[in-house]
Amino acid sequence: ASEERDLSYEIQLSYVQIYLDGISDLLEPENSIELREDPKEGVYVAGVRWESIGSPDDALAALRHGNENRNTAATKMNADSSRSHAVLIVQISCSGAGRRLSGKLHLVDLAGSERVKKSGVEGAAFDEAKAINQSLTTLGRCIEILASKKKERPPFRESKLTRLLSHAIGGAARTTLIVCVAPTMTDKFETVNSLEFGQQAMNVLVRAKVNATTDLSSLAASLMAQRDAKERAVRAMELGVVQQLSSQLDEVVRLEAEVKAAVLAAEVAEESVARQKAAHEAAAAESARVAAADAAEKARLLNERAKLTAELQTVLLSVTDSPEVRTVQAEKEREKAMLTEQLSALGAEVAAVETKSHAQMLRLETQLAPQMRAARNLGQLAAYLLQTGAHVEAGEMYVEACLLLDETLGAQHARTRQWRRLLFFLVHAPAIAAMVNGSGSGNGNGNGGNG
Numbered sequence: 001a002s003e004e005r006d007l008s009y010e011i012q013l014s015y016v017q018i019y020l021d022g023i024s025d026l027l028e029p030e031n032s033i034e035l036r037e038d039p040k041e042g043v044y045v046a047g048v049r050w051e052s053i054g055s056p057d058d059a060l061a062a063l064r065h066g067n068e069n070r071n072t073a074a075t076k077m078n079a080d081s082s083r084s085h086a087v088l089i090v091q092i093s094c095s096g097a098g099r100r101l102s103g104k105l106h107l108v109d110l111a112g113s114e115r116v117k118k119s120g121v122e123g124a125a126f127d128e129a130k131a132i133n134q135s136l137t138t139l140g141r142c143i144e145i146l147a148s149k150k151k152e153r154p155p156f157r158e159s160k161l162t163r164l165l166s167h168a169i170g171g172a173a174r175t176t177l178i179v180c181v182a183p184t185m186t187d188k189f190e191t192v193n194s195l196e197f198g199q200q201a202m203n204v205l206v207r208a209k210v211n212a213t214t215d216l217s218s219l220a221a222s223l224m225a226q227r228d229a230k231e232r233a234v235r236a237m238e239l240g241v242v243q244q245l246s247s248q249l250d251e252v253v254r255l256e257a258e259v260k261a262a263v264l265a266a267e268v269a270e271e272s273v274a275r276q277k278a279a280h281e282a283a284a285a286e287s288a289r290v291a292a293a294d295a296a297e298k299a300r301l302l303n304e305r306a307k308l309t310a311e312l313q314t315v316l317l318s319v320t321d322s323p324e325v326r327t328v329q330a331e332k333e334r335e336k337a338m339l340t341e342q343l344s345a346l347g348a349e350v351a352a353v354e355t356k357s358h359a360q361m362l363r364l365e366t367q368l369a370p371q372m373r374a375a376r377n378l379g380q381l382a383a384y385l386l387q388t389g390a391h392v393e394a395g396e397m398y399v400e401a402c403l404l405l406d407e408t409l410g411a412q413h414a415r416t417r418q419w420r421r422l423l424f425f426l427v428h429a430p431a432i433a434a435m436v437n438g439s440g441s442g443n444g445n446g447n448g449g450n451g
Helices: 056-068 124-148 160-164 185-201 216-320 323-388 391-409 414-427 429-446
Strands: 008-019 022-025 034-038 042-046 085-096 099-109 211-214
Touching: 008 056, 008 124, 008 160, 022 160, 034 160, 042 160, 056 085, 124 160, 124 185, 323 391, 391 414
Parallel strands: none
Antiparallel strands: 008 022, 008 085, 034 042, 085 099, 099 211
16 A cells, blocks of 8 residues: 555664763763754754664664663662663654654653662662652652643653653653552552552543644645646547547537527517517507597597486476476375375274283283192192102192193193193103003003093
């Protein structure tokens, strides 16, 4: 894939140590090196030797060579104790397609923090232990501030170690911490401190970013090559299209001629439509003129009609004023007065008849009131007997009430039928029907011949 994309890789390696808060080159100890800072690259080691790496064996050989120059000493805690912090820096760059990607890998071997009382160091070894503990303390303070997310700036510049690793532990790179501890109770204090340091380092939030720059010259060359390739393909495609369409050019010319003829015909049709439109407008104007003439004629006729109507009214008024007409009108008025008097007399007679009939009805109702009260009392008595269980006596009371109503006005009279319905619902129709049936069957058994 890298060959197809025309990418090139370059790997370089440097190896330094921080001893007594000074920095030295392990690959070439005679070099005078120092830490510097660049706005783009950040903190870097100036003057260090960079070893080009082409295989894993080259990297291992450079690592072994650097370890031979590293400061070590024997203490009561370790026969081969590291007296410095070692930093292996691997730089990888990838160029191609107009971009350059670069990255650095810092492999750091931190010297362990030690208690002078247990290690038993003296003289120069004591100074070494003091420098190691001081740099580790500064590293711990930086980790603590980064983990607490305080606005306070970490003290990276207080030691060479933290300044060199400021980019690695400052949150812009992926960082992994490996804590080495001893499984013995005598090293409990160092083990707990190391684990607490590792736990605190886990709280540092890192956001790695890609270090990419644009190689303008290579990008321009690549774009030019891509443009030339696309233009060649376009030209080849155009040539192929022209060859394929050469046989269709005559057809295109013929179609263009047909289109021109159709356009000409459309223009002729438009002119014809314009002439027809003009004729239609002329006809509409003539129709409007005729309508105006008709309106004027209608107005003249209406005026004549009004004139004739006025003359007719005048004639009628003159006729009405004649003696013959007045005589006829007087005769009609007399006949109308006579009819009005006759209607008034008939109305008086009808009112008298209605008054007499109403008085007769009141007298009749007054005469029938005792019979109605008696029939109602019999119905209420029948309802009471029905509730007490005397079905036969209730039936007899109901029959007597019905007979009393029939004898008053006759069985077929409208008032009699109305009174009987009221009496029936007074006694409760279903129960009365049952009692009547029971009473009828009892009488049938006793007087079969009458049935």
